[in-house]
Amino acid sequence: MVLIGVGRTADVYVLDERWVLRRYRDAAVGDTDAESALMAHLHACGYPVPLVRPRDEHAARTDLVLERLDGPTLAGALLAGLVTPQEAGTLLALLLTRLHRVPPRVAEDPATRILHLDLHPENVLLTSAGPRVIDWAAATEGPPGLDWAMTAVILAQYAATAGRRAAALAHEVLAALLSDPEAARLTPSALADALRHRAADPNMTQREVTVLDQAGAAVREVTGLRAA
Numbered sequence: 400m401v402l403i404g405v406g407r408t409a410d411v412y413v414l415d416e417r418w419v420l421r422r423y424r425d426a427a428v429g430d431t432d433a434e435s436a437l438m439a440h441l442h443a444c445g446y447p448v449p450l451v452r453p454r455d456e457h458a459a460r461t462d463l464v465l466e467r468l469d470g471p472t473l474a475g476a477l478l479a480g481l482v483t484p485q486e487a488g489t490l491l492a493l494l495l496t497r498l499h500r501v502p503p504r505v506a507e508d509p510a511t512r513i514l515h516l517d518l519h520p521e522n523v524l525l526t527s528a529g530p531r532v533i534d535w536a537a538a539t540e541g542p543p544g545l546d547w548a549m550t551a552v553i554l555a556q557y558a559a560t561a562g563r564r565a566a567a568l569a570h571e572v573l574a575a576l577l578s579d580p581e582a583a584r585l586t587p588s589a590l591a592d593a594l595r596h597r598a599a600d601p602n603m604t605q606r607e608v609t610v611l612d613q614a615g616a617a618v619r620e621v622t623g624l625r626a627a
Contacts, residue, residue, distance in 0.1 A: 407602045408536065416467065418452060423461040423536075431463040434535050437504060437513070444501045447494075447531050468531055474520035477568055484568050487520060488575020491550060494518060494532055496581045499543040506540045514539055514546040516596070519553045520572070544589030545596075547582055548618070552593045555614035556607055570617075577621050587624050590615060 400420065404411035412420045423431070431454070438451045450466035458464075473490065476482045482490075499512040506512075515522075516537040524531045551573060558569035576582065594615050598608060618624070 406534070413467065414464065418464050419467045421463040421465055422459075425461075431460060434538070435463060437538055438535055440504050441498075441501060441513070441535075446498060446501050447529060448535070449531055449533060465533075468524050468526045468533075470524050470526040472521050473523040473525060473530070476525050477520060477572070478565065482525075484571030485575045488572040488577075489579070490523065490530060491518065491520070491572070491576050492579035492581060494523065494530065495543075495546055495550065496579070498532075499546065499581075503540045510542065511540050512543050512546075514541050514543070514549075516546060516549050517553070518546065518550050519557075542584075542589065543581075544584040544586050545592055547585040548589040548593035549596065551577060551582075551585060551618045551621075552590070552597055552611075552614050555617040556597070556610055558617065559610035559613045560606055573617070574621055577618075582622070585618075585622060585624070590618055590624060 400412035400414060402410060402412050403419070408425065409421050409423045412422065414420050421431075435451050435454065438448050441448045442450060449468055452464040452466075454462065454464070471479070471481070473482065473487055477484065477487050495515075495518060498515060498518075501513055503511055503513055515532065515535065516539060517534060518532060522532060522534045524533060554569050554573040554576065558566045558573065561569060577585070594611055597603065598611055
């Protein structure tokens, strides 16, 4: 196997020309049963996710075998000038809107939807067949406003910690994202919940935690929200 990607909690290896292996480093965190089942549900409903190969009975529960995809991440395309910040923000908004139209797997409450909770430009691949959303480890079901708030906070955190050019791009992506009519789901309480969720994430760096207040203020400035 050839290592092609290193994330905060998992590594990605090439298996062959069709499949890659995503392997969690921490067995206590990386049980992929729920993630695999959710991705299969999303794919069956027409949402743009990679295909998931059924796990071999002898495979570790930390392993997830996924369709090998071509193309750059949305973040890479943005930094390379292949897409504009407006296009990137519009695409993130579209992907969130489409996701929240997919029927939940578990909940019966019609107001409860599937949430990605980490949908940002690094987790969107621009393939030759269209965008694909990856990394569903944090996904759950809940109110769509939380998903919008999480994406907004992640973009604002990145803007607060990146260099000048990347920060300016992130601010423009954030503005484009939140100009979508569906962004009205991002209420003050949803933003407060997202900030608490991010603060509790053990995978964040100290710098990322430190700028959370600044990120929240940036989101409120763009949306005109007041603190909850």
